[in-house]
Amino acid sequence: xxxxxxxxxxxxxxxxxxxxxxxFTLFRKRINSPFLKSFFHYIPYAVLGGMxxxxxxxxxxxxxxxxxxxxxxxxxxYFNRSLIVVALSSCAAAYAAQLIFTLI
Amino acid sequence: xxxxxxxLKFRHGLRDGLPIALGYLSVSFGFGISAVAKGLPxxxxxxxxxxxxxxxxxxxxxxxxxxxxxxxEMIMTQLIINLRYSLMGLTLTQRLDDTFSTLHRMAISFFIxxxxxxxxxxxxxxxxxxxxxxxxxxxxxxxxAGTLAGAIxxxxxxxxxxxxxxxxxxxxxxxxxxxxxxxxxxxxxAVAVAAAVSCCFKYIPVFSFITQGFAIIICAVLAAALAxxxxxxxxxxxxxx
Numbered sequence: 408x409x410x411x412x413x414x415x416x417x418x419x420x421x422x423x424x425x426x427x428x429x430x431f432t433l434f435r436k437r438i439n440s441p442f443l444k445s446f447f448h449y450i451p452y453a454v455l456g457g458m459x460x461x462x463x464x465x466x467x468x469x470x471x472x473x474x475x476x477x478x479x480x481x482x483x484x485y486f487n488r489s490l491i492v493v494a495l496s497s498c499a500a501a502y503a504a505q506l507i508f509t510l511i
Numbered sequence: 512x513x514x515x516x517x518x519l520k521f522r523h524g525l526r527d528g529l530p531i532a533l534g535y536l537s538v539s540f541g542f543g544i545s546a547v548a549k550g551l552p553x554x555x556x557x558x559x560x561x562x563x564x565x566x567x568x569x570x571x572x573x574x575x576x577x578x579x580x581x582x583x584e585m586i587m588t589q590l591i592i593n594l595r596y597s598l599m600g601l602t603l604t605q606r607l608d609d610t611f612s613t614l615h616r617m618a619i620s621f622f623i624x625x626x627x628x629x630x631x632x633x634x635x636x637x638x639x640x641x642x643x644x645x646x647x648x649x650x651x652x653x654x655x656a657g658t659l660a661g662a663i664x665x666x667x668x669x670x671x672x673x674x675x676x677x678x679x680x681x682x683x684x685x686x687x688x689x690x691x692x693x694x695x696x697x698x699x700x701a702v703a704v705a706a707a708v709s710c711c712f713k714y715i716p717v718f719s720f721i722t723q724g725f726a727i728i729i730c731a732v733l734a735a736a737l738a739x740x741x742x743x744x745x746x747x748x749x750x751x752x
Contacts, residue, residue, distance in 0.1 A: 411579075412555055418582055419572045420562035422589040423596075424621060431600030431620035432613060445739035447598040449701040450731060451625065452691070453738070454567050454592050455684045456702035457709040457730030463681040466545075468674035476675070480682040484689035491537040497682035502675035 467501045475504030517608045517639040524645020531626045531646075532653035538566055539654045541679030543661020545570065548677050549577040553662035560658035564624060564651060568592045570680060574723045584725060591728040599628040606632060610640045622647030697742030705734035 463480075467473045479500035483493045539560055546556035551573070563569050568589050575585045600623050611619075619640065627646055631638050665673045692699040712718045712726040721729070 415576045415585060416555060416559055418585050419589055422586050423563050423565060423568055423593050426590060426593045427596045427600055427623045428617055428620040430597040431604060432616040434601050434604055441743055442739050445744040446735050447595055448744045449697060449735040449738040451595050452688060452698045453701045453705040453731040453734035455688050456705035457727050458567060458571060459681050459684045460706035461710050461713050466677045466681050472675060473678060476678040476682065480685040484686040487690050490534055490683045490686045493686035494537060494541055494679040494682040497678050498675050501678045502672060505671065505675060
């Protein structure tokens with residue numbers, strides 16, 4: 408484990424901890440701004456959207472495999488399957504598609 | 512609202528935390544795989560999970576590490592992605608009974624995640640410290656164990672299988688986004704804008720100087736701000752998972 412890596416991990420952990428700790432420990436009032444409330448409501452989804460597209464297509468060894476896994480994840484999550492089912496099924500779809508493409 | 516001394520016990524917390532722990536076990540397995548795929552050995556991957564306990568923030572942190580990004584980029588990325596924990600902690604302070612000394616608050620704040628927050632804030636009678644420690648314990652262990660297992664599996668499995676497992680954590684993100692986006696136009700809009708902006712950063716050469724960490728920040732802030740203006744959230748609306 409290099410020093411650089413440890414510094415990254417330390418900074419990452421400290422930032423995340425302070426974000427959690429400071430308001431929980433110090434704050435005693437309520438946020439009333441409708442804009443801020445809405446902004447905080449949408450932030451997690453916006454983060455996930457930007458992190459998933461287009462990066463999901465580069466998450467496996469091949470574009471074909473990733474595309475198959477993405478379609479599988481979209482369909483299963485549309486029908487409200489659990490996180491673990493969706494995650495593992497998209498892996499299986501990606502693996503199967505990759506296998507088929509190397510055979511033909 | 513006055514919170515009276517809560518009668519919840521440590522074991523009530525453990526019981527409520529068990530399903531969260533099982534979910535975390537599988538999600539962090541995907542994180543472990545991704546970490547090894549990006550060049551991290553299993554032990555640093557485990558260290559990240561044991562000190563951060565957050566999925567999206569850790570994945571974004573991985574990309575900053577993999578790209579040897581600046582420290583300020585790491586701080587900004589974590590700040591924007593995890594800012595929601597500030598609001599969750601803030602709203603949770605309204606439900607704490609008087610067992611919460613400053614020290615307990617400082618310790619328990621570490622366990623604020625989307626799922627733990629959701630369960631804790633659903634306790635209408637408020638929560639005490641015993642319950643919160645019980646609630647956090649199993650998810651924390653599940654998160655750590657899953658990461659280590661995923662990282663080891665990632666380094667042992669043949670490349671064709673472990674590369675397919677790289678999509679696991681993204682599959683999970685899809686599973687988090689899609690159900691609420693079906694029901695709520697604001698969420699659908701925020702996700703679509705963020706995805707579109709993210710593609711611009713990736714494919715338009717002018718933006719190639721912007722690193723992935725900053726790209727995530729810009730996408731998320733832009734999309735959430737637009738969504739907040741166009742689709743303001745009404746009072747007491749609760750369509751989170």
